[in-house]
Amino acid sequence: MSLVRSKWLSYLAKSSESDLVGLYESTGLDPSYTYLRKPEIGTIMATARIGNTGQKFNAGEISVTRCSIQLEDGKLVGHGYVQGRSKKKSTVAALCDALMQSDKRTLIESKIVIKLKEIEKKRHDLIKRKAEKTKVDFFTLVRGEDEK
Amino acid sequence: MYVAVKGGERAIDNAHRWLEDERRGDRKVTDLSVDQIKTQLSLSIAKVMAEGSLFDPELASLAIKQARGDLIEAIFLIRAYRTTLPRFGVGQPINTDKMIAKRRISATFKDLPGGQLLGPTFDYTHRLLDFKLLADGSIDEFEPGKDTEQMFQHVTQFLNNEGIIETEETSSSEAESPDLTRQPLEIPANRALRLQALTRSDEGFLLGMAYSTQRGFGRNHPFVGELRIGLISVEFEIPEIGFNIEIAEIEISECETVNQFLGSKTHPPKFTRGYGFVFGQSERKAISMALVDRALRWKELGEVSDGAPAQDEEFVLYHGDNIQATGFVEHIKLPHYVDFQAELELIRKIRKTAFEAKKG
Secondary structure (H helix, E strand, C coil), X not given: CCCCHHHHHHHHHHCCHHHHHHHHHHCCCCCCEEEEEEEEEEEEEEEEEHHHCCCEEEEEEEEEEXXXXXXXXXXXXXXXXXXXXXXXXXXXHHHHHHHXXXXXXXXXXXXXXXXXXXXXXXXXXXXXXXXXXXXXXXXXXXCHHHCC | CCCCCCCCHHHHHHHHHHHHHHHHCCCCCCCCCHHHHHHHCHHHHHHHHHHHCEECHHHHHHHHHHCXXXXXXXXXXXXXXXXXXXXXXXXXXXXXXXXXXXXXECCCCCCCCCCEECCCCCCCCCCCCCHHHCCCCCCCCCCCCCCCCCCCCXXXXXXXXXXXXXXXXXXXXXXXXXXXXXXCCCCCCCHHHHHXXXXXXXXXXHHHHHHHHHCCXXXXXXXXXEEEEEEEEEEEEECCCCEEEEEEEEEEEEEEEEECCCCCCCCCCCEEEEEEEEECCCHHHHHHHHXXXXXXXXXXXXXXXXXXXXXXXXXHHHHCCHHXXXXXXHHHHCCCHHHHHHHHHHHHHHHHHHHHHHHC
């Protein structure tokens, strides 16, 4: 418990639309809100470093969607910056961000954010476990003609 | 000069309707879904995302479907779409040490810490057609192994410890790293700008350039120090709240080459490096990119150029973009009636003068 805001926004941003929207709908919450910024599709430019430690260069863009909402009740503001082009996902992420600052925090954290964290960990673990099974040991062979 | 033509509207409409019909193909065969392309043609998706320079697997799949599998046409669609989108900002530099690796190999160190992971590779297959796939055979799911942690230091770090390879350091002028999607590409380009151009260049073009350096056009003797493919988070500062979040997770391929270098007037003998970084599982291109990057560095390392094509940055950077290339190469099929008429007149006139001179 007690995730910081950057963490919960990260899990919301990287989740799949179906996971996030499914989990949100399962909470039964349906708060009234207004858009401070309507959902908007755009990009960010990803950057990397030469050799991972050197000079920064532009690696290409990634599609993202953003919006900002304000809850009617309590006037809390939430931001939904998410990967991909789903306006629905962006809106739900913004709602979750606002609700995480409200008295609904425990519910949102346990029913959505922690679940997204687990889904992400499972996805990563699966790749690591499959990769582990392809771990290889190469042997260099001594050829006959090298023997003295 | 190109003089425009008009007309042909009905023929063009019909041509496009026929195109749509052909794309759908035989109606007795099931329509190909975007999801099927996304999940089963993932290496085509990787190429379209890398060369379209937009990471979005769903859009790349749609583009491939719309383009009937013509990947350059699909890349064209992605580039065109991208220009309609606002850019919210620039992400923090990706740290590939934190990669969730599917594949990680080294051709220089067999016993590197963390081990070598082959991943889902075509290497070591026998390149025999698998006729089971024709017969709709089902494929067993690959069973994962035991739980494990990954912590992969870059292989070049080991050589660094001995001080026998050049180090890659940040530059104070990096804030001015030019962006060729914002300003026209100008020569001479610094290494950062060259890498941006190379990572979106055509895979086939880079492959040919890289191959030429190995065959002797610009001597290049590299080893693959490390090649890795996997997932990586991209951090971005949210302007409204002023801190970084991991806004996206993308798949990338990264290749570092280790090149022999006998030293020059300005640099002592040591290993030098080439770098490749490409969206998606695109290792052929990542390796090619690293070779071409290294070939283009001759000047900064004080080497003497062989005058080889791969060492000529104007040649490489201005001809690697397949959308620019296809636009210029293919435009000559469009109506050029007025231009041609002018040339026709000219040739007739010259011929007439020549004949008259002979008779005279």
